[in-house]
Amino acid sequence: SMCARQELCEPEKVSLICGLLRQSPPGEFGQVVQDLSALVQDDKLVRQEAARMGACHNKNNFTPIQINGRTVLLTHYNNLGGNRFFDPQDKFSFEFDHLRGVTSKPQLHGVMLDEGELWREALHKGLKAYVSCHFPVGNCCVFKKSLGKRQMFVACIEAHQYQPSNHWNSLWKSDWTFALTPFTTQVTAIFLLQIHYFRHANLHVNISKSVSETLNVIDQSQFATDFVKFVKAEDTKFHVAILENIQALSEDIWGKNLRRKLPVTRTFMNWNKLLNDQHLKTNVSNTEVPP
Numbered sequence: 001s002m003c004a005r006q007e008l009c010e011p012e013k014v015s016l017i018c019g020l021l022r023q024s025p026p027g028e029f030g031q032v033v034q035d036l037s038a039l040v041q042d043d044k045l046v047r048q049e050a051a052r053m054g055a056c057h058n059k060n061n062f063t064p065i066q067i068n069g070r071t072v073l074l075t076h077y078n079n080l081g082g083n084r085f086f087d088p089q090d091k092f093s094f095e096f097d098h099l100r101g102v103t104s105k106p107q108l109h110g111v112m113l114d115e116g117e118l119w120r121e122a123l124h125k126g127l128k129a130y131v132s133c134h135f136p137v138g139n140c141c142v143f144k145k146s147l148g149k150r151q152m153f154v155a156c157i158e159a160h161q162y163q164p165s166n167h168w169n170s171l172w173k174s175d176w177t178f179a180l181t182p183f184t185t186q187v188t189a190i191f192l193l194q195i196h197y198f199r200h201a202n203l204h205v206n207i208s209k210s211v212s213e214t215l216n217v218i219d220q221s222q223f224a225t226d227f228v229k230f231v232k233a234e235d236t237k238f239h240v241a242i243l244e245n246i247q248a249l250s251e252d253i254w255g256k257n258l259r260r261k262l263p264v265t266r267t268f269m270n271w272n273k274l275l276n277d278q279h280l281k282t283n284v285s286n287t288e289v290p291p
Contacts, residue, residue, distance in 0.1 A: 054098030
């Protein structure tokens with residue numbers, strides 16, 4: 001039989017490293033890289049794969065970075081290849097080191113100031129005002145792509161709270177895709193909420209949802225206003241649905257399943273008091289949904 005401590009060959013190590021890095025929860029990629037370096041004891045190989053997987057991790061999570069006093073999201077939509085990204089607002093591109101988390105080599109990124117760009121700027125302005133009010137710390141970017149004669153837009157929203165000292169990290173992100181077409185356009189959105197809780201447990205929560213709606217297209221101002229109203233309405237629906245599901249899950253676990261499994265003592269239990277106990281923190285029905 002093969003020895004359990006037999007050294008893995010390099011392709012096996014690469015496969016193992018990439019598999020674990022791919023599963024890194026938002027906000028924890030750097031920690032996973034450190035842990036893998038200690039486990040694999042091949043720093044060069046871990047860093048090589050981490051640079052590659054870090055690019056995927058950042059683009060998938062719409063990672064926000066600060067450059068020239070402005071926040072830019074790293075996404076698949078503003079990726080120019082070769083670890084270069086562009087900022088559609090300030091019209092320049094830059095290189096990003098996914099391992100060290102630093103930007104370099106900024107240069108102008110020419111953009112035609114056509115009608116599509118004016119629409120993109122109006123959408124960005126409206127969305128930014130909404131995101132800064134709706135999320136405690138939120139970021140957004142609107143990107144424009146030309147597909148033949150059609151102008152395609154993607155609006156990306158990212159909001160995260162990384163609190164490793166409190167044993168949890170979370171990310172809320174959504175992207176909204178539509179074409180600039182006369183009279184009406186179909187807006188398609190995908191939401192993703194990821195939560196990792198790791199105090200006395202290892203709980204991963206992933207909740208996703210997709211929505212689609214037809215919006216009228218009359219002019220820039222009208223469409224930007226209607227688009228932001230649609231985003232706000234769908235954000236709120238998603239938020240409320242999550243809270244309701246958590247409440248239902250809490251009641252099911254604490255109110256029914258747990259009650260059945262406890263021994264019969266013929267002692268009165270105040271279940272409402274138990275549900276509201278601050279240590280359990282299971283009752284979220286009073287949580288306010290932002291306006």
